[in-house]
Amino acid sequence: MARQLYIRPIGLCASPQSEEGEAIRLGGGMVYAHRFALIQREAGKVVARERVSVSGMDAALARLPADLVEQGLAQWAGLRASHAPLQCGPRTIRLDQPQIMGILNVTPDSFSDGGKFLDDPEEARRHAGAMLEGGAALVDVGGESTRPGAPAVWEGDELKRVIPAIESLSAMGAAISVDTRRVGVMEAALNAGAHIINDVSALRHDPRALEFAAGSGVPVILMHAPGEGDDLHSNEHYVNPALDVFDWLRDRRDAAIAAGIPRERIVLDPGIGFGKSLTHSLAIINALPLYHALGQPLLLGASRKRLVGALSNEAPAHKRLGGSLAVALHGMNAGIQLLRVHDVPETVQARDIWRGLRDSALTDFSELTD
Incomplete structure (x- = not known):
């Protein structure tokens, strides 16, 4: 090598x-x-x-x-590098400050909400509306659980889950990303009003994905996951987790560019928790500033994940707000542009305080006095 x-x-x-x-x-x-x-x-x-x-x-x-x-x-x-805003229909998402992406899981086995938003579409709409009112710049809709050990989902079931949610969000005027690995779902989601493709397999799972994404004209989020096929958590072998993930993301960025996806439409995600132990994830989070060297906007998704529970006496997912905010603030301090979170109003409030401190620091100075 x-x-x-x-x-x-x-x-x-x-x-x-x-x-x-x-x-x-x-x-x-x-x-x-x-x-x-x-x-x-x-x-x-x-x-x-x-x-x-x-x-x-x-x-x-x-x-x-x-x-x-x-x-x-x-x-x-x-x-x-400075990054151009993401254009999501009439909505523009600027990337010169951290932006909050709200999570809407319409699955029966999500680790964080246990299928609540799949069983009750009206509750899903209320939750989505609350995230938008709470300051989410966009909402990420997913119809397949990607937790370790989760069974694969038939494409038809995934479509039945995500399309009504996307149509509802589109009617609200939201910026929407679709969290999927399948071209059929990507295409239907974009037709229903989604604006961004968020693929946890980095366009590797579906052999048609690179070509489709290139022709779609929309931004794509490429996430690191070491596994292939249905198990994204396999092949958990690293020499240096932070540098290995850097190399992997560089190669997927280059593959996307070679397929015809413009650089300005590529966002990269180091994939916290995907095929990574606690030690691996912490090493990557501590190295987040490194990934700016890839020249792309960055997304961090660590909200309520197992690393938060592991560092907080195995707190269950619904009691991981404090730890999730700590990781989000760490991401902000590393210059991360997009934060994918469950707890939108709380994270937006933390971001706004962080932003106020940063604004103040730009005008703060010290003078020598007699």
Whole structure:
């Protein structure tokens, strides 16, 4: 395996003036980075690591072996890239601050809501409306549970679950993503009013998916999951979880681009909890700023997941609000653009306080006084 390079931000700050201007705006958002680890890896193992400042980056990249310079330049540009808004019909979702994606599971076996919204369509509509009123920028509708051990769903059943929910949300004027791995569901969902394809298999499950997504003209979310076929949680083998996921997402991004999907329509998700132990997920969450080097908007979906329960005395899913907010705020501090959550009003409130602190930091300064 050829040597690989990674530029990992390791020093973050709330404003460039706190570093006397020597900081970059990370992913076009409200987080700034001023110190970086320049990491080289060969055959899965880290073989070199150098700490670099903003002012020293050009010289550090020039010192790299010739085959790594191009990687370094691309990642340095990716870290500093600003991202165009996502256009969802008449609604525009800006990516210069964290945006909240509400989760609407219309499945009988969701780990978080136990099928409540499938059995009662009116309750599903009320819940969706509450998420929109609570500040969700968009709602993600899913008709297939992807928890470990969940049985595969027949496409016809998935359609019966998601299409009425999407039609209802469309009537509310919502921005909608459809969480599916099947082209038949993608197509019907877009026809019913969905605007974004969110595929937990990163367009690998259905052999027609890459071609369909390229022709659809809509944004796509590509999530890391190590498994193939019906079991996305298999093949849980990592040498370095954060760097292995980086390589995988880079390859899927490149496959999507090669299939004709424009870069500006690709969002990447490291897939917290999918084929990952607690240790793996924590390593990836701690490395979130690294993934901006891929040059794409990022989505974080850790709400109520098993890592929250594992770190909070095995709290059941419906009692994981505090832990979910902690992970969401960690994502905001890493510059994540989209946060996929169950508890929308609470996360929006946390985001708004975070935003106020960030706005204040941009105008805050210290003066020497006599």
